Amino acid sequence: MSTPQGQRLQGRWLQGQWLQAQRRDADRALAARDVRVPGLNWVLDDELLSELLGESVQIFRTRYKPHTSALVAFRRAGSGSYGSGSYAGGAGSYGWALTTTPEHVGKLQQRADSSQQRGGGIRLIQPDHLHPDVAVAAGPVQEDWPLRPNLRWLRDHGLRRLGALPSAGSFLDPPVSVLRYNPERRLVARVPTETVPVVVKTAVQADEAAAGLRLRQRLQSHGIPVLPELADPECAAHGISASPGWGQGDLGGGGNDPAAYRAGQALAAIHGMDTDPGADPMADMEDLVRQLMATRSMITCLLPGLEASVDALTGRLLAAVGAAGPRRQQPVLVHGDFSADQVLVDGPAVRIIDFDRVRTSDPARDLGSFAAVEDIADPAGVGPVAGGRKTAQLIDGYREAGGYVSQARVETWAAFRLFLNSVDPFRNRASDWPADTSWHIRRALELIA
Template sequence: MTVSATIDPALPALTTIFNPAELSALFSRPVHADRLRHKQGVSAVARLRARDPRDGPPTGSGSGATPEAAPRWLATYAPHHAPKLDKTLARAARQGHHLEVVELPGRHTLVAGPISLDMKLHDTLHAFNGYNARALEPGAVLNYNPHRRVVFRIETAAGPVVCKAGPTNPAETAFLAELTARGVPVLQRMSPPDMPHTSTLRYYPWFGQGDLHQAAGRRDHTAAGSAHSAGAALALLHAQPAHLAPKRRSDPLDKLRSLSKRKLHLTPTNQTRLGRVQAALARRLSEGDRAVLVHGDFSADQVLVDSPGVLLADFDRCTVAPPAMDLGSFVAVDLLQARTSSRELRSDFLTGYEEAGGHVNEESLLAWTAVHLLDRLNEPFRSCSPFWQDETEERLEMLAALVS
């Protein structure tokens, strides 16, 4: 693939980041990059994984299998910005960490390192020095978004808990406690006494057998019932007083304006098509709808499953907005995940929502599903897919069909 170099001539190493075979050859093991954070003309930072997650679980992934190696960050900088890595290189030398440095032609470099040396997270993770050296070892990391957040399982005296390291809202604890008191099934924060505590660390109890998307993917026969329960739980959340929201009311058109300003890597023809889609959505969202307390980023992977119960998690974007903001988010992600999931969840989810007293406005649901597809239009690029252009075009076709 050569198209990445034309996207950003200042970062020719993007070509390698988008090529799993070439990347694997350079690092002498099977690897794949995703979660790309690209700053035009300056830098590209991604998550480096030990295998391509789209290949499915490795053979023998049951009991006794070797856990997947912990993800690492992968970075490249334009030569005039390369000094940004100097502090990280010096820190690695002081702390005895191993950084992988691959020199490329033209003074370009690829550098990979452990999560503990993430440029934006290392101060937060430094709090674990002397507490638990096993925190980020293979098998413990549940999710990692370079320069933003890492989620990992950690053992405490009372048993396993989940730690999220990254930006946090100090009002979250009281908010989740209030929702629980009102009967909304949410994952509460906790404060384990034998762990470090800072403003950028959050702890939650270990719950269930994974999330709803995982349950559907592994052909769990309870997934349909869990999707129904998730819909009912969301209806209960939407019925709560809007003043509980930790963030101000969200203007639907503000969301659309922010998406319109993004510099998506589209051809001029597709940019024109996208402009027409955005104009049509602006007309639909301007019609208005009642506003309620919403999750703000709702999808099957925000629903933790422990059959027959569920808990809603990750309320970082909770706000006040039309209920279809959550419903459309769930449906959009379900549509996009149809290729990797053994079943679709949206029908059972919407049925559970309505049976629990929620009202589904079909026009609003359609519009918000399109908004969330637009929000995810750049995902193939951020996933470093070698076929990102074709995959982006497919998503644009799906988006255009919804608003036609």
Template sequence: MNASHSEFKNPDRSLAGRDDALPGLPYLLDDARLSSLLGETVRVTRVRYKPRTSLLVAFRRIRNGSFDYGWAHTLSSPAKLLRRESTSRSRGGNVRILRPDPRQDDMLVAVGGTADDWALHKNLLWLYEHGIERLGLHYGPDTGLPAGSSVLRYKPERRLVLLASSTAAPVVLKAAAKPASPGQQAHFLDRLRLHGVPLLPQLGDTECLANGISACVAWGRGDLTEFDDDSRAFTAGEALARLHGIPITGRTVAEAADSSLQDGAGSWLAQVTAQLKATRSMVSSLVPAYEEPARCIEAELGFLLLEGAGSGRVLVHGDFSPDQVLVGGSEVRLIDFDRARPGMAEADLGSFAAVEETVLPGWERAHAGGPKTARLIEGYVGAGGRFSQTAVDAWAAFRLFNNSVEPFRNRSPEWAAGMSWHLNRAMELIS
């Protein structure tokens, strides 16, 4: 598939030229212009874009010798930004309103730090006032965060992930805008442990989870993406087979999670359809030349996934990938079960394969995945797992299609070309 030369040469400029409802967009998609606007050197690390409505970015900077994060936001309705600035000031926050071009009154950009994130503020405040001591941590000096903490990941209005010091061992702490999902509840995770799924002990109690706070002791030497030794992928495959082997009726998931985890096939299929539609719409907005191939992939995947989704449902991880597998010596731990639900086993296998492919884009292969996927499947089958390769390829294409917008969101310099690769590979797997 081909985009125009301008869309590849400067896709951000091309996008900004099409979206005249967001005149501040060029300043937030360009590190140099945003740095000039802020008066300090920053690098945009993540964006969330709603065409003709809003652009929200996370940026990283160095302060006092360490990384610090902030956000910048522009809206098609400047009045909303002014109201958020006023709300921030009323509670002692530091949100600022900047005017990149004084000649344009409707071009406003709001900027703030992680503590000023309006969606996270309530739960971060609860963490500071009630949660730090519960987790065995210490208060930091005037930061609102635990002492000695550093930011691992930040998605504005979604979550903040910290590595914090404690008297025993470092702690990985997540503050989310929403309360914990059923897949994060202690009784659900206990059920997984009883069936042999290797997990990390959770430190937060039910009140922490109700306020979007979860934590565990830092463990291992990294995740599976960082290791060339594929033997750990074999072990991860065995662990995944144990997860998929947990019955989803009777005294299992019915006890382990609430009804929102046990959505019926109709609800689950509706979510798949909605996700395909949302991805196609965003692809079309970012690079209009990709609209036709995106529609073809949406239609073909809709048919393939919905055709076989009514049978063989198991308890799936829901977001399985190499970075969800922590490695320590000969052992592994599976993490992040907030999207756990009944589904098809191939959805997890295909998701893992698709994510591995993103770091192996030049390797020719007939089926989804690379060497880690092959070893994962060996361990999976050896532990009793069963799957259809055709279905794995289809679910890998689903993940690749949905992830086609990630190069843009993660600010890859060649994001239009990255989108093209994702779409081409998804089409190859289902053709």
């Protein structure tokens, strides 16, 4: 007879197998609906992609454009836990794969040929020789086509500017460790130096005017707890920003009420800064509407059965945060992507990071965003209002520092963030992404009822 522990382990294994089967069925149904991308199923399934590449890999990020293309990032088996601060795997542990419509296979072939001529690692694989329109291009992080120019500049010039020297082998090999990789968007790596490690982000999008550097300096001058920007304007022009490593993790870890309270105080200080006099409220509204409609389109494509719920939610959100939203509250400078993982902590001390989406908007937007992400982290523990203990501490600190926000507006913006994040279970290859996506929609409807 098996032991209780053995029974629990077997139960978890069976549940894992069932979840994988659910995800595989949903992926196959999606691939069957999108005949314009005949290789879609090959880049959504770990086993099929592993078979194609001739090595065991796990997909952790997907960017899907219906009827156009699918791009995934994968990590090689045994390469550790993606995204953890202690992970010491270099870029060699990761790669990407891309499939597209038949008329664009020639472009993929050109990229593979160009890479091979330079000694790079892009290859074009046709899994079914009877159907030459099915093709998958795959390559290493260094051969990520849009990122490649800026990564090369980082290797040749940027690391020295940041006080780090390239390693003897590939410049992204250990002791350099990859923290985040979003294919064709950005790579975040921890790079050792003679003093403290430096966290370096290389993005496709260049900051030609060094606006990010100026914003960081402005935040510091107002006493906002942020990390110093180490990259200079030349780095910014090549999509590179950097900060010293700091803290013991982020606010998404264990309970840290003092840190959440201080984060609320810091957020109030950000909201109290002068806004850009040239900010256009109508542009913010138009962006909100675009985000809502794009999310609606994607979710109904991924899960057609949710169309009625998604339409109802989209309509409510358009009424709440669209045309009428900015007139309800004086717009302020907002973080734009605020959540617990954007707050580094060291005991009660905090540092706010990642100001890429700063804009002028409703101050409740940041608080609702934080609340939504806390709900997502603990879906079983959500209550009748948005957020949990950390959100409550955050709002207490925010109000103590002079910020004003109503619970109703927090919940409106929490519903907005939940809806936008409803695509993430699919993108991040959650074990049962259809159920997770459905939960996002239901929870958002609860908050904006």
